[in-house]
Amino acid sequence: MDPLLSVRDLKVEFDTRHGRVTALAGISLDVMPGETLGIVGESGCGKSITALAMMGLIPNPPGHLTDGQIVFEGEDITRASPRRMRQLRGRDISMIFQEPMTSLNPVFTAGDQIAEAIMLHQDVSKKEAWEEAVELLRVVGIPEPRRRAASYPHEMSGGMRQRVMIAMAISCRPKVLIADEPTTALDVTVQAQIFDLMRDIQEKFGVAIVMITHDMGAIAEMADRVAVMYAGRVIEQGRADDILDDPRHPYTSGLIGCIPALGREAASAERLPPLAEIPGVVPPLHLLGAGCAFADRCPLVHDRCRRERPPLAPHGMAAQEFLGGHAVACHAAEREIAA
Amino acid sequence: MSFDGHPSAGPSGAAPLAEQPLLEAVGLSVRFPMPKKSPFADRDYLHAVRGVNFKVHAGRTLGVVGESGSGKTTTAMAAVRLTEAYDGAVMFEGRDVLKMGPEALRKQRRDMQVIFQDPYSSLNPRDRVGAIVREPLDLMDVGERKDRADRVKELFSLVGLRPDQMALFPHQFSGGQRQRISIARALATNPKLIVCDEPVSALDVAIQAQVLNLLRRLQDQFGLSYLFISHDLGVVQFICDDIAVMYLGEIVEYADRPTLFAAPRHPYTAALLDAAPSLARRKSAGYSRAGAVKGDPPSPMNLPKGCAFAGRCPRAQPRCKDEKPMLRPLEGAKVACHFPLEG
Ligand SMILES: Nc1ncnc2c1ncn2[C@@H]1O[C@H](COP(=O)(O)OP(=O)(O)OP(=O)(O)O)[C@@H](O)[C@H]1O
Ligand SMILES: Nc1ncnc2c1ncn2[C@@H]1O[C@H](COP(=O)(O)OP(=O)(O)OP(=O)(O)O)[C@@H](O)[C@H]1O
Ligand code: SF4
Ligand SMILES: [Mg+2]
Ligand SMILES: [Mg+2]
Numbered sequence: 001m002d003p004l005l006s007v008r009d010l011k012v013e014f015d016t017r018h019g020r021v022t023a024l025a026g027i028s029l030d031v032m033p034g035e036t037l038g039i040v041g042e043s044g045c046g047k048s049i050t051a052l053a054m055m056g057l058i059p060n061p062p063g064h065l066t067d068g069q070i071v072f073e074g075e076d077i078t079r080a081s082p083r084r085m086r087q088l089r090g091r092d093i094s095m096i097f098q099e100p101m102t103s104l105n106p107v108f109t110a111g112d113q114i115a116e117a118i119m120l121h122q123d124v125s126k127k128e129a130w131e132e133a134v135e136l137l138r139v140v141g142i143p144e145p146r147r148r149a150a151s152y153p154h155e156m157s158g159g160m161r162q163r164v165m166i167a168m169a170i171s172c173r174p175k176v177l178i179a180d181e182p183t184t185a186l187d188v189t190v191q192a193q194i195f196d197l198m199r200d201i202q203e204k205f206g207v208a209i210v211m212i213t214h215d216m217g218a219i220a221e222m223a224d225r226v227a228v229m230y231a232g233r234v235i236e237q238g239r240a241d242d243i244l245d246d247p248r249h250p251y252t253s254g255l256i257g258c259i260p261a262l263g264r265e266a267a268s269a270e271r272l273p274p275l276a277e278i279p280g281v282v283p284p285l286h287l288l289g290a291g292c293a294f295a296d297r298c299p300l301v302h303d304r305c306r307r308e309r310p311p312l313a314p315h316g317m318a319a320q321e322f323l324g325g326h327a328v329a330c331h332a333a334e335r336e337i338a339a
Numbered sequence: 340m341s342f343d344g345h346p347s348a349g350p351s352g353a354a355p356l357a358e359q360p361l362l363e364a365v366g367l368s369v370r371f372p373m374p375k376k377s378p379f380a381d382r383d384y385l386h387a388v389r390g391v392n393f394k395v396h397a398g399r400t401l402g403v404v405g406e407s408g409s410g411k412t413t414t415a416m417a418a419v420r421l422t423e424a425y426d427g428a429v430m431f432e433g434r435d436v437l438k439m440g441p442e443a444l445r446k447q448r449r450d451m452q453v454i455f456q457d458p459y460s461s462l463n464p465r466d467r468v469g470a471i472v473r474e475p476l477d478l479m480d481v482g483e484r485k486d487r488a489d490r491v492k493e494l495f496s497l498v499g500l501r502p503d504q505m506a507l508f509p510h511q512f513s514g515g516q517r518q519r520i521s522i523a524r525a526l527a528t529n530p531k532l533i534v535c536d537e538p539v540s541a542l543d544v545a546i547q548a549q550v551l552n553l554l555r556r557l558q559d560q561f562g563l564s565y566l567f568i569s570h571d572l573g574v575v576q577f578i579c580d581d582i583a584v585m586y587l588g589e590i591v592e593y594a595d596r597p598t599l600f601a602a603p604r605h606p607y608t609a610a611l612l613d614a615a616p617s618l619a620r621r622k623s624a625g626y627s628r629a630g631a632v633k634g635d636p637p638s639p640m641n642l643p644k645g646c647a648f649a650g651r652c653p654r655a656q657p658r659c660k661d662e663k664p665m666l667r668p669l670e671g672a673k674v675a676c677h678f679p680l681e682g
């Protein structure tokens with residue numbers, strides 16, 4: 001199967017007071033039709049910039065997409081005209097954000113905003129669009145959808161607003177839905193409802209989802225495949241189960257190790273042992289050197305790591321081959337696999 | 340005044356339960372006046388905390404967990420009198436904090452300090468971090484000037500910062516480092532109790548692990564008690580010995596850690612556990628949330644007559660809507676539910 005959306009060697013830089021800083025240092029990803037690709041990593045690693053690039057929304061200035069391609073159904077959209085990009089956005093590729101309040105217009109009702117999104121891409125009357133909006137609100141699980149269509153965003157709870165965002169995002173049956181931390185602002189019981197809804201919608205409409213999160217638990221629940229990012233790079237990529245059960249990059253296993261255990265299995269009368277720690281902090285992007293960005297925090301570091309950046313694929317393997325499997329950007333992991 | 344630590348907990352596990360708790364809240368209630376709808380209307384109140392009872396024991400951690408708006412912060416702040424309670428008592432080593440005069444309260448503050456959630460806004464951006472950590476010592480006249488400077492150095496090393504960083508400003512530190520500064524400040528007066536209001540919620544999980552381990556090391560070293568607020572059950576299970584689950588201003592379940600996590604009895608506690616993402620629940624395996632709750636919490640301005648959770652509860656019966664369940668003992672826990680789950 002061909003990927004629906006392929007990112008190849010994408011590079012994004014920003015003008016900052018430290019000069020030109022590389023936010024994405026050549027990342028490659030594939031999104032297959034109908035699957036959920038999880039993108040996980042700590043704050044500042046480049047998750048949102050990756051999402052914005054897929055939407056053609058890198059703010060310029062100060063951002064610059066300096067290299068690489070984003071291929072959607074055979075078309076390199078980094079070269080698409082603004083007009084063509086507006087056409088794709090919302091219709092073929094749509095996005096939901098962390099805080100729905102900032103992306104909904106406070107002075108229009110939920111129904112108006114969804115109807116507007118529908119009329120932008122489809123040749124339907126106002127009345128038809130409104131009926132479709134009500135139907136979408138029902139699909140995303142809003143009770144009394146006809147009454148709620150006439151409500152303003154501030155009259156709704158955070159969970160309901162996120163449902164409205166999802167209704168709007170799927171209104172034109174997109175092929176890719178990008179969700180950037182869609183539940184971070186919500187309570188955990190409401191997050192569970194939104195996750196359930198996103199899985200339902202995927203099943204119903206076959207939409208591919210790019211799920212951005214810093215929560216490995218959310219990855220486990222939502223993702224078929226995962227890309228783990230660190231300091232502007234994808235450092236490990238593969239099937240979610242492989243990454244979670246058999247992480248190869250010391251950063252990935254570190255991240256998994258520092259999550260506190262939860263529930264009956266950990267309900268011992270004894271105190272739980274200290275959490276595993278990754279020492280230190282993520283280095284600022286403008287101070288990254290030539291070697292592996294994780295070297296200063298890595299328990300497996302050796303000389304070569306500081307000199308030479310480990311590539312994501314094992315040497316000599318084409319991108320196409322490795323992206324289907326389990327790829328790691330680590331000299332130590334590579335040695336282990338070769339052995 | 341010396342800076343000697345309190346007797347520390349045993350090498351393994353939490354401190355044993357003493358006869359008298361360090362802090363005990365009895366019937367603690369907080370309400371906030373709402374703006375009047377007209378000059379002649381009666382004033383409405385938002386009842387943020389409604390008659391909660393809890394104990395923090397010496398050397399142990401009481402966790403308060405619940406969703407946004409359930410009253411966690413208000414409860415904790417009322418317990419250390421940073422928010423005014425309108426009813427109840429808070430006994431600290433046998434004396435009611437709510438009845439203390441200004442001077443007694445000022446002295447009392449040495450023993451009860453606070454760490455806030457947001458490491459960005461809780462530190463004054465214009466002060467050097469050395470001065471920030473020293474501030475409680477100055478305010479409470481603890482020790483001689485020279486001793487204070489030494490104490491600040493010592494605190495920096497205790498929380499894993501370098502003393503040569505004392506002259507820097509808050510913005511020159513990462514989120515995790517700023518939280519270490521907050522912790523050093525809270526430790527300065529050698530308190531017995533530290534209220535931790537979501538101290539790791541704003542941090543990435545890798546940094547969160549560093550800070551949680553640090554908090555536990557410090558607890559063991561100084562025999563500290565924590566009143567620890569979090570909405571993350573994993574964090575609570577790691578650091579807390581006893582746990583109070585709050586819903587809409589009330590405690591709905593109260594138990595020690597092994598009891599609560601082995602078998603949650605209140606449907607809301609079970610729902611929280613069920614909703615928390617877990618590495619074990621995989622998309623590839625397909626999974627279902629049997630006890631998933633519907634909807635959002637009701638508004639605190641508009642409290643139902645019966646159980647506050649009834650509208651969302653998968654176990655609710657007609658009785659739940661009519662009759663309010665009281666918090667009552669149930670096999671080692673306390674639960675406010677007419678139809679609690681099997682143990
Ligand atoms: N407008 C901008 N100007 C300068 N730098 C930027 C800008 N937007 C993003 N960056 C930088 O790009 C990097 C990646 O940012 P991005 O927002 O993608 O991180 P993220 O992984 O989404 O983090 P978070 O989890 O905090 O949302 C960061 O180091 C950030 O500082
Ligand atoms: N100063 C105030 N004035 C009016 N209402 C307030 C005030 N502080 C809190 N409240 C209300 O009291 C209730 C409890 O709030 P509180 O901040 O204690 O909740 P919380 O459990 O700490 O929530 P969160 O997880 O969001 O921090 C909420 O309904 C809140 O809106
Ligand atoms: S009292 Fe009834 S509604 Fe409330 S939690 Fe128990 S079963 Fe549910
Ligand atoms: Mg982001
Ligand atoms: Mg709070």
